[in-house]
Amino acid sequence: MANLPGSRNISRLKKWQRLFVNRSLNMGNIKAIGFDMDHTLVVYNREAFEALAFRETLKKFIASGYPEELATLAFDPNLLIRGLLVDMDRGNVLKVDGHKYVKVAYHGHTRLAKDVRRSVYNIESFKAGSLLSVDTFFSLSEVQLFTEIVDYMARNPNKIQKSYREVYDDLRRFIDQSHADGSIKTHVLAHPEKFVRKDKYLALTLKQQIEAGKSLFLLTNSSWEYTNALMTYILGDESDEFTDWRQYFEYILVSAGKPGFFTGSQPFYEIQTKTGTVKPLAGPLAERSVYQGGNAKLFQQLTGIRGDEILFVGDHIYGDIIRSKHSVNWRTLLVIEELGTELVKLEALKRALSDIRSKMEEREIADEDLQVLHSKLRWQERLMAQSQANGEVKKAQYIGKEREKLATKAGRLATRLEKLDFEIKTMTEARAARVHPVWGELMKVGLERSRFADQVADYACLYTSAVSNLRFYSPFKRFSSVHDMLAHDF
Numbered sequence: 001m002a003n004l005p006g007s008r009n010i011s012r013l014k015k016w017q018r019l020f021v022n023r024s025l026n027m028g029n030i031k032a033i034g035f036d037m038d039h040t041l042v043v044y045n046r047e048a049f050e051a052l053a054f055r056e057t058l059k060k061f062i063a064s065g066y067p068e069e070l071a072t073l074a075f076d077p078n079l080l081i082r083g084l085l086v087d088m089d090r091g092n093v094l095k096v097d098g099h100k101y102v103k104v105a106y107h108g109h110t111r112l113a114k115d116v117r118r119s120v121y122n123i124e125s126f127k128a129g130s131l132l133s134v135d136t137f138f139s140l141s142e143v144q145l146f147t148e149i150v151d152y153m154a155r156n157p158n159k160i161q162k163s164y165r166e167v168y169d170d171l172r173r174f175i176d177q178s179h180a181d182g183s184i185k186t187h188v189l190a191h192p193e194k195f196v197r198k199d200k201y202l203a204l205t206l207k208q209q210i211e212a213g214k215s216l217f218l219l220t221n222s223s224w225e226y227t228n229a230l231m232t233y234i235l236g237d238e239s240d241e242f243t244d245w246r247q248y249f250e251y252i253l254v255s256a257g258k259p260g261f262f263t264g265s266q267p268f269y270e271i272q273t274k275t276g277t278v279k280p281l282a283g284p285l286a287e288r289s290v291y292q293g294g295n296a297k298l299f300q301q302l303t304g305i306r307g308d309e310i311l312f313v314g315d316h317i318y319g320d321i322i323r324s325k326h327s328v329n330w331r332t333l334l335v336i337e338e339l340g341t342e343l344v345k346l347e348a349l350k351r352a353l354s355d356i357r358s359k360m361e362e363r364e365i366a367d368e369d370l371q372v373l374h375s376k377l378r379w380q381e382r383l384m385a386q387s388q389a390n391g392e393v394k395k396a397q398y399i400g401k402e403r404e405k406l407a408t409k410a411g412r413l414a415t416r417l418e419k420l421d422f423e424i425k426t427m428t429e430a431r432a433a434r435v436h437p438v439w440g441e442l443m444k445v446g447l448e449r450s451r452f453a454d455q456v457a458d459y460a461c462l463y464t465s466a467v468s469n470l471r472f473y474s475p476f477k478r479f480s481s482v483h484d485m486l487a488h489d490f
């Protein structure tokens with residue numbers, strides 16, 4: 001048995017190795033840990049994988065009569081980030097803050113000017129809910145392709161006689177086809193080493209949890225064939241004790257149809273892995289057997305594990321996290337892969353943040369001083385009016401002069417404030433641009449929370465950048481949330 005990690009060294013962890021806590025969770029009470037597969041256990045080499053989806057889908061556009069020139073459109077894995085919203089009617093991509101206020105908007109590769117953005121979006125009738133949310137990595141390449149076609153349409157008017165919404169509908173259809181007809185899977189399965197990144201600590205991470213007495217299960221929407229091939233690639237020969245990846249997992253649930261799995265009442269079907277035949281489940285779930293379909297309530301009934309004893313680990317904020325938490329009360333760990341690289345960048349930008357904070361403090365003090373000056377000015381006006389009414393000419397003149405001095409001072413301070421505002425804005429934008437040149441930080445808009453950050457805070461009990469970060473923590477750790485603290489505790 002390997003040594004299980006304790007809590008002693010946690011303070012030494014780098015940020016990208018940490019688990020962050022939104023809601024307190026005692027791992028000692030967790031009996032089962034469920035894992036999503038794609039982008040959770042299986043980490044894709046995004047550049048290769050999404051470029052493949054991009055190209056395969058583009059081929060279908062051209063085959064269905066779109067201009068052949070589209071073949072020159074290039075995939076850029078870093079153009080978009082998760083948490084953006086897509087306005088399919090106008091062909092725009094938006095970054096929205098926690099108050100649903102649109103802060104950045106692009107039409108193709110053109111940034112919308114502030115006044116245009118404001119007149120279109122920041123009006124009362126705007127509802128972020130009616131837009132498409134870029135939640136998954138799959139949707140990143142999808143939306144990038146949409147952006148490229150919108151840009152093409154802007155550069156070449158009338159070459160595509162369709163509305164943006166129609167283009168998006170075609171895009172959805174072609175992507176579904178690429179997944180269904182195997183255009184993407186065949187490539188991945190033929191060369192998994194090109195498309196999947198092995199995490200050398202994954203096997204150890206899973207084994208620690210098993211040794212601590214937790215049941216692990218796999219819950220994926222992918223098919224058995226695809227799941228088996230990729231899981232064999234990432235875990236097949238990573239351990240002397242577990243020679244088959246299935247030995248890590250007590251229950252294996254494929255083609256699960258999340259988020260419907262968490263809300264629906266679909267029955268389980270057992271897959272005969274040797275023959276590929278499928279039959280309805282009769283009786284309990286057998287360990288190491290493979291099932292498809294099913295639903296969370298029945299899973300709990302058949303395994304005898306309560307919802308709050310299950311920790312579910314997934315990358316999809318809606319399909320994995322919001323639904324599992326709301327519908328069946330499972331505890332949740334959200335994997336935000338890109339947070340890893342972002343935290344490395346932010347670590348290097350610590351100085352920039354503290355510079356911004358000290359400017360903001362300076363601004364706060366200047367702002368207070370200005371307000372004090374304004375109240376003094378009002379007071380002197382009152383005194384002056386009184387003196388004039390009482391016929392005290394000299395006193396009124398004296399106050400008038402003092403008042404002028406104060407007004408000059410206030411003017412200077414107002415200019416200083418404007419300058420500080422400008423500096424803070426410029427420094428904040430420059431810092432964000434070093435994280436991502438167009439969209440800035442994933443979890444922030446300027447210095448405020450992004451809509452994505454709000455969702456993470458609302459729905460994920462824990463979040464981290466990789467499943468294998470679990471290995472740094474005791475399987476019995478009590479994760480405590482800062483939200484349980486009061487303002488004076490800090």
Ligand SMILES: [Mg+2]
Pocket residue numbers: 036037038039040314315316
């Ligand atoms: Mg996934």
